[in-house]
Amino acid sequence: MRPIVVGVSLFTLSAGMAEAAGKLSLYCAAQEEWCQVMARGFEDATGIDVDMTRKSSGETFAQIKAEASNPKGDIWWGGTGDPHLQAAEEGLTEPYVSPMRAELHPWAISQAESAGDRTIGIYSGALGFGYNKDLLAANGLPEPKCWEDLTKPEFKGQIQIANPNSSGTAYTTLATMIQLFGEDGGFDYMKRLHANVNQYTKSGSAPIKAAGQGETTVGIVFMHDAVAQAVAGFPIVTVAPCEGTGYEIGSMSIIAGARNLEEAKQFYDWALTAEAQNLALEVNAFQVPSNKAAQTSDKAPDLATIKLIDYDFKKYGSSDERKRLLAKWDSDVSTLPQ
Secondary structure: OEEEEEOOEEEEEOHHHHHOOOEEEEEEOOOHHHHHHHHHHHHHHHOOEEEEEEOOHHHHHHHHHHOOOOOOOOEEEOOOHHHHHHHHHOOOEEOOOOOOHHHEOHHHHHHHHOOOOOOEEEEEEEEEEEEEHHHHHHOOOOOOOOOHHHHOHHHOOOEEEEOOOOOHHHHHHHHHHHHHHHHHHHHHHHHHHHOOEEEEEOOOOHHHHHHHOOOOOEEEEEHHHHHHHHHOOOOEEEEOOOOOEOEEEEEEEEEOOOOOHHHHHHHHHHHOOHHHHHHHHHHOOOOEEOEOOOOOOOOOOOHHHOOEOOOOHHHHOOHHHHHHHHHHHHHHOOOOOO
């Protein structure tokens, strides 16, 4: 074994892999800055040239499915776990057991085991929302503390959420409401929320960025994305909804038929190291990392203090259930007047 320097630490790879530096096509579904630092960090660690494409998790899944007969990507890093699980079920991703698994939290390994080792957890984060406190005050709106508050008539035209067809964040929201309130109650909630939505964005994090810029009052997002806006100096308040909420296990998968399979495995192993996961701190990504030795920011939402539901990743990440719920949202919710 020969050492490869990763930051100030050592990460060992076989000599053959290290010397035969090649290429890697990385599909990334996390925030742009995090995608960039992961791509450049891996290049620096290995000498492998990375071609990175950033899209939302739903868009990435759709691209991998469209390219299945002639794969262009090698590895898919980041984004909510549900589409990763669906890709695994449909055979679009490759089984792989990393030697790094012993260093991971149980929830990350559980994600892998539920998918026949075709994906693995890389970070976790709770769903919630954030609001612009200046706009809230200017509009004379009450402080929202619960999911139900967002359906009140006074919030009409004040809320943004992504489209669940393109965004894993928004699909997690849909699945969360069904698990909180039952299917009928969950869809009833989404219909009432729809009446107050001013825009369905493509990206899951876009609503809170819009709130930070003063373009909307409330953005429904993963809480770590709201924290990132507050840390950046925007007047955003992060809310863990009183009824309880779902959460994501951000995941990573090797694409079936990858042209650069060995490089993909090398990235996979590297991305599970504490050193690679600590790169999140450089770009204000406030998720909880899956490596037990990685650092979690003191600004990150404390999952232990949030009322989390027992999110059923296997059910809501299944291909049939995801397709059914998205089709129902398309027909029953998105077509309603606003």
